[in-house]
Amino acid sequence: MGSVVDVTEGMFFPDEKNVMVVRDLSKYFPVRRGLSDVILRRPARFVRAVDHIDLDIPEGKILSLVGESGCGKTTTGMTLIRLYDPTSGSIFFEPKEETLDKLKREVGNLDIYNGYIDIAKLPAKYVKFLRTDMQIIFQDPYSSLNPTYRIYDILEEPLKVHGIGESEDERRDMVLKALEEVKLVPAEDIAARFPHMLSGGQRQRVAIARALLLNPKFIVADEPIAMIDVSLRAEILLSLMELRDKHKITILFITHDLTIANNISDYIAVMYLGKIVEIGTPDEIVNNPLHPYTKALIKAIPIPDPSMRNKLKDIWIKGEVPSAVNIPSGCRFHPRCMDYEFHPEIQERCRNEEPKLIEVEKGHYAACWLY
Amino acid sequence: MYVLGWRGVIREFFRYKSGVVGFALLMFLVGLAIFAPLLAPEPIFYNWYVPTYWSQQTLPKAAPPEWINSFSDKKFAVRQVLDPINSYESPSAYNFTFIYNYQYDIPTYDIYFEIDSSIANNSKMLMLVDLIRPDGNKIVRLIDLKIDQPFVRISLRSLEESIRKIFGFGLAYESEETRKNITERGLLKVLNPMNVIFSSTGEGIVFGKTKPLKGRYQFNVVIFKINPSNKVNQIKMIVTGSVYGLLGTDALGRDLFGGVVWGSRIALIIGLGVAILSTLIGVVYGTISAYVGGWVDEALQRIQEFVISIPVLPILLIMAYVLSPTVWNLIFLLVIFSWPGPVKTIRSMALQIREQLYVLSAKAIGLSTWRVITRYILPQILPYTFALVAFSVPGAILTEAGVSFLLGSQGTLEVTWGRILNDAEKYSAVLTGMWWWVIPPGLMIALAGLAFVLVGNALDRVLNPRLIR
Numbered sequence: 001m002g003s004v005v006d007v008t009e010g011m012f013f014p015d016e017k018n019v020m021v022v023r024d025l026s027k028y029f030p031v032r033r034g035l036s037d038v039i040l041r042r043p044a045r046f047v048r049a050v051d052h053i054d055l056d057i058p059e060g061k062i063l064s065l066v067g068e069s070g071c072g073k074t075t076t077g078m079t080l081i082r083l084y085d086p087t088s089g090s091i092f093f094e095p096k097e098e099t100l101d102k103l104k105r106e107v108g109n110l111d112i113y114n115g116y117i118d119i120a121k122l123p124a125k126y127v128k129f130l131r132t133d134m135q136i137i138f139q140d141p142y143s144s145l146n147p148t149y150r151i152y153d154i155l156e157e158p159l160k161v162h163g164i165g166e167s168e169d170e171r172r173d174m175v176l177k178a179l180e181e182v183k184l185v186p187a188e189d190i191a192a193r194f195p196h197m198l199s200g201g202q203r204q205r206v207a208i209a210r211a212l213l214l215n216p217k218f219i220v221a222d223e224p225i226a227m228i229d230v231s232l233r234a235e236i237l238l239s240l241m242e243l244r245d246k247h248k249i250t251i252l253f254i255t256h257d258l259t260i261a262n263n264i265s266d267y268i269a270v271m272y273l274g275k276i277v278e279i280g281t282p283d284e285i286v287n288n289p290l291h292p293y294t295k296a297l298i299k300a301i302p303i304p305d306p307s308m309r310n311k312l313k314d315i316w317i318k319g320e321v322p323s324a325v326n327i328p329s330g331c332r333f334h335p336r337c338m339d340y341e342f343h344p345e346i347q348e349r350c351r352n353e354e355p356k357l358i359e360v361e362k363g364h365y366a367a368c369w370l371y
Numbered sequence: 372m373y374v375l376g377w378r379g380v381i382r383e384f385f386r387y388k389s390g391v392v393g394f395a396l397l398m399f400l401v402g403l404a405i406f407a408p409l410l411a412p413e414p415i416f417y418n419w420y421v422p423t424y425w426s427q428q429t430l431p432k433a434a435p436p437e438w439i440n441s442f443s444d445k446k447f448a449v450r451q452v453l454d455p456i457n458s459y460e461s462p463s464a465y466n467f468t469f470i471y472n473y474q475y476d477i478p479t480y481d482i483y484f485e486i487d488s489s490i491a492n493n494s495k496m497l498m499l500v501d502l503i504r505p506d507g508n509k510i511v512r513l514i515d516l517k518i519d520q521p522f523v524r525i526s527l528r529s530l531e532e533s534i535r536k537i538f539g540f541g542l543a544y545e546s547e548e549t550r551k552n553i554t555e556r557g558l559l560k561v562l563n564p565m566n567v568i569f570s571s572t573g574e575g576i577v578f579g580k581t582k583p584l585k586g587r588y589q590f591n592v593v594i595f596k597i598n599p600s601n602k603v604n605q606i607k608m609i610v611t612g613s614v615y616g617l618l619g620t621d622a623l624g625r626d627l628f629g630g631v632v633w634g635s636r637i638a639l640i641i642g643l644g645v646a647i648l649s650t651l652i653g654v655v656y657g658t659i660s661a662y663v664g665g666w667v668d669e670a671l672q673r674i675q676e677f678v679i680s681i682p683v684l685p686i687l688l689i690m691a692y693v694l695s696p697t698v699w700n701l702i703f704l705l706v707i708f709s710w711p712g713p714v715k716t717i718r719s720m721a722l723q724i725r726e727q728l729y730v731l732s733a734k735a736i737g738l739s740t741w742r743v744i745t746r747y748i749l750p751q752i753l754p755y756t757f758a759l760v761a762f763s764v765p766g767a768i769l770t771e772a773g774v775s776f777l778l779g780s781q782g783t784l785e786v787t788w789g790r791i792l793n794d795a796e797k798y799s800a801v802l803t804g805m806w807w808w809v810i811p812p813g814l815m816i817a818l819a820g821l822a823f824v825l826v827g828n829a830l831d832r833v834l835n836p837r838l839i840r
Contacts, residue, residue, distance in 0.1 A: 083735055131737030144728040148750045158736040210736070 012279050012365060013267065016058035018094075019218055019250045020080065025053050025089030025120065027072075027079045031325060047324045049075040051274035052089070054357060057218070057252060062244055064253045064261035064282075066297070067271035070321055073254045074139075076271070077220040080252065081134040082119055082127045092116040095133045096217060102129050132162055135211035139223040141203035145195040151206055152191035155179070158214050178209040182239060201232035208239060212247075219243070220252045225260070237264055258297050262286050270294050273332050274324060276357065280364035290366035292316070292339040331355050331369065339370060346370065380754065383833040390833075393825025400819055403635040411629035419633075419786040425624050429524070431480030431611040432624040435807050439614055445476040448569075450612035455592070458606075462599065469590040469608045473505075476583050478569035482527040483609040484592070486518060494598040495519040501593075505586025506571065510540050518594070527564075534564045541567035541577040553577065619807040622798040627791070631811050634788040637698060638768050638819055641787075645705040645767035646760045646823075652710040654749070654756050657717030662725055662744055672718070679711035687774055692781055701774065705767055712766070713759045717752060724748050754834040761827030765820035772816050788812040 010018040028046035049072040057063050057080075065073045078084045080091060094116045095103065103110055103117065107126055110117060119130060138144040145154055155175040158164075165171035179187035182205040195203055204224055211219055221240060225233040241264055243249045255261050261268050262282045270278040270291065278291040289295045296317035319336045322328055334340050334350040346369045355367040384390045403410070418424035431450070440446050457468035490496065500514035514533055516525060527533055538559050542550050553559060566579025568588075573581045594603055618628040660671040687704055694700045724730060725748065733743050775789025779797065791812040795801070800808040 078731075081735065083731060128737040128739075131735065136732070136735045138728045138732060140728055144732045146729045146733070146747055157733075157738070161737055161739075161742070207732070210732075214736070 010056035010058075011054070012056045013058050013363070016056070016061065018056045019059040020055075020057040020094075021090075021092040021116070022053060022055040022057070022080065023090045023092070025055075025076075025079065025091060026050055026087045027075050027084055028087045045325055048274050048327055049324055050079060050086075051327070053271075053274070053276045055269060055276060055279075057250060058267065059217075059250050060244060060248045061266035062240070062251045062253050062264055064255060064265035064268045065271055066255060066258055066261050066268055068256055068297075068321060070324070071271050072274040072324070073256075073271050074222050077136065077222050077252055077254050081136055081218070081220055082122070082130060083136065085124065086120045089120055090118045091120040093119045093130075093134070093218075095130065099129060099133050131158075132164075132214045133216050134218040134220070135214060135216040136220045136222060137204070137207050137211055137224045139226050141200050141207055141227065144207055145203055147195055149194075150191070151179075151193050151195065151198070154195070154206065155191070155210055155213060158210060162214065164214070174213065178213050179206075181212065182206075182209045183235075184209070199232075200228045201235065204228055204236055205239070208236075208243075212243070216249065218250045218252070220254065222254045223256070224253075226255075240264065258286070259301055270297070273321065273327060275332060275367070277333070277368070278364075278366045279357065284361070284364045288361075288364070290360050290364065290371065291333075291368050292337045292370075293333050294366075296338070331367075339368075343370065380833055384829050387829040387832060389825040390829030393822050393827075393829060396818060396822035397826055400635055400639060400822060403632055404639045407632045407636050411626065411632045415626060415629035416633040416786060419625065419630060420780070420784075422623065427524070428624065428626070429481075429483050429526075429609050429611055430620050430624040430626060431613055431615055432620060433622045433803075433805055433808075434480060434611075434613050434615040434620045435805075436617055436619040437614045438617070446474070447477045447614040448473065448475040448479040448610065448612045449614060451610040453608040453610065455606060455608075463596055465592075465594040465596070465603050465606075467592040467594075467606055469592065471588040471590065471608070471610055472586070473569055473583075473588055474585050475569075475613075477613050478563075478565040478579075478583070479610045480528075480565065480613050481611045482565075483611065484514070484523075484525045484527075485605075485607045485609060486523050486525070486594075486603060487605040488518065488521055488523075489600075489602040489604060490519065490521055491598050491600050494601060496597055496601050496603075497595040498525075499593045499595075501591045502568070503589040503591070504568070505584055505588065508540070508572065510536060510568075512536065513590075534559070537564040537567050538562070538577060544572050544576050545574060549574075549577075618811050619805075621791075621794060621800070621805070621808050623794075627808060627811060630786045630791050631788070631815055633786055634791060634812065635815065635819075637785050637787045638771065638815070641698060641702055641705070641771045642764040642768040642819065642823070643760075644702045645709060645771075646763040648702070648706045649710040649767075650713055650756055650760045650763060652706070653713035654717050654752060654759075656710065657714040658721045658744055658748055658752065660714070661718045661721035662740065662748060664725075675711045675714045678708065679714075681708065683708045683770065684773060684777075687770070688777055691774055691778060698785055701771060705770055709763060709767060709770075712763055713756070716759070717756075720752055720755065721748055724751050755831075758827050758830035758834050761823045761830055764823035764827075768816060768819050768823075788816050 010016070010021050026048070027050040028048050031045040031047060033042070033044060053076065065076060067073045075084065079086050092113060100112070100115070100117070103126065106129065107122070122130070152175060155178060156171055159171045159174060165174055175191060176187040179185070179190055184190045184202060184205055190198070190202070195206070198206065224240070225236050228236060237260070240251060240253070244251055253261065253265055265282055268280060268282050268285045269276050270285070270293065272293045278285065278289070278294050285294060286298060289298050296315070299314070299316045316338050317336050318338070322335065328335050330349070330351040330353055331337070337350070340347060340350055349369045355369050357365045357367045358371065360366050360371045407416070414424065435447070437449060440449070451471070453469050453471060455467035456470050459466040486498070488496065496518040498514060498516045498518050499512055502510040502513045513536060514525065514527070514530060516530070542553070562577055563579060567577055569584055570576050570579055570581045571584040575581050590608060592606065616626055616628045618631060621627055656671065656675070660668045687708065690704050691701060694704070730743060730747050733747050771787065772789030772792070775787045776793045776796070779790065779793040792809065795805070795808040
């Protein structure tokens, strides 16, 4: 069983203990075929939203997944917590002890690798047992709360569903405490309201409180500040960092904004068109980007210096994001890559062979034929 | 989607004119249905298809409504129940005098005598009626009849001997040729004897072509006791008139107002019952189809499309004929064919709601599919189902009317608007100008449909998320 143990030990962060180890994970969405496609026997086509990715998620840390919209980062987040069923690959996850006990009891032939289970292979009907361990905070707080429920009911529901709390009173205390924890006070007053009576920031904190109530060890935060007033963003970010520091919760922070990722995360993974192209610490990613795509992202960050305002920034990328249905051959970034232009010697390779993530510098991985 | 409270929905609803009008019409129909027993006695409902019941009601047949007298310059005789103005008892006989003051242009349909008496076993009394017209002419022994039961109701028109006498009186004024013509061709059967009694003398009296003879008609009734212990307790003369009630009567003398009023009950029960049941089924079906998705969705949609494309009426007719055609069976059959109606709409709404983040977050919390459907999706759809119910009522009422109309006596056992129309058609009411037999039930069907369409339109505007402004 030696090789299996190796897998769960991870390959990107040797100094960390990983709460989740993702190997060769894919999520394809079938493109609906018309009648003519069926008759003409055209092959089924897929949106390859997540395409054979490897990733380690270190325990008690914030890992940011950065990429432009449509690159598959949200799909990755949802697949990791089994809101989507993966097409192929493995997600090794170390559940809480009581969850593992429950799973052992319920699932007939559960393979346990050193305390980890492969949740990608877990049958759909057992997935609900994972909900106490992994939660998600959505991007849009305006539609992530049931408009017909009061805040109290929204927060009490997860407790009821999972049989947490002995009595109504106990659950009530837990709900009010959770509201206070995300600084929604007076909690009694907030609990009696409907979602439409709260501001976006308040709603997002309700969503955080709901995720926290189940006491998860892993939270996917899917662009949680994208739709919130700029003035309130810092607060949400601070409460996420507090979750990490106080509750030792692991967070996968999904964002398109490299500066925010730089500020709050311990590690950053950069994603392009369903593939992870670079992994490293924020410091290395920002100051020493290796992959041409990361370089382009960093060059695109506006510099708050008035003297620059008349200068056109040189853009280190060309064209548009290709469709995830027709992914370019070889390195999927090569049609947009500027380094490709300047390095004719590797061009053939870029066009035909897909690069793998390799450790270019210590703890800094990139998937590019330049290295 | 924003949330209106119940009060908000009601307030919004009445801001639309169609809502107010529809609600008023609906209340009118519901009022008719609820207060039917007060508006028309219950036996009308139970005995609608019992001819003996209606022959006891002494109503004129094929009579237009009473209020027609306000619009027509020819006045119709109205119903009158007369007591004798004079009664005299001798040891051998009773003498009663009835005075009927006739001031109309169209005579009564019939005249009844009701006699309540005590008769010794195997004995009988003899009744004779003489008529003295205002012009002094007499018809002697207009009625000559034996009474052998304690209670008798005598219809003048059903006594052949009397009719012969009446025409005999009238024919005396006709030309030789006409008399021959009438007797040879047996036309007497189709002529109205009442015209003869209530018209002035002259040529054409048997056709009622002479002027109406207005004034006091005296009916002298003599009842011979024969057995001295026989007694007459009460005697009444009923002039049926030639108009009746609010909506007149049909060819069998049934009070159409009663039929229309009680018909509203059946129409509403069938309409609402079918609409509510089929919408409920359709909503649950559409929601499950949308939420579960995949091949389940495919299969459910194909089944729905199959059922909705079945031509309903012919199959309904056959099935209603084979099953015993009660109202409940009809509801059952209509539901079987009408549940697919709202499915597509509901499915598309549920598909939209399914993609809402709060449904995904419910999944993330670990809610079961059933709980997500019942707690997250159905409550969002529920308000709109009220509009759907309102929209599908007219269809159900129309189909019921259609089935009842086509099946007639093979259809429902209860009186419905459709069956009244079926009867009207059977007695060619339209061809004989009996508009009061056709228009009221037809209008009620249209009104019921209109009421629910108006209410549905207003509800749709208030509750359909895509139309909310």
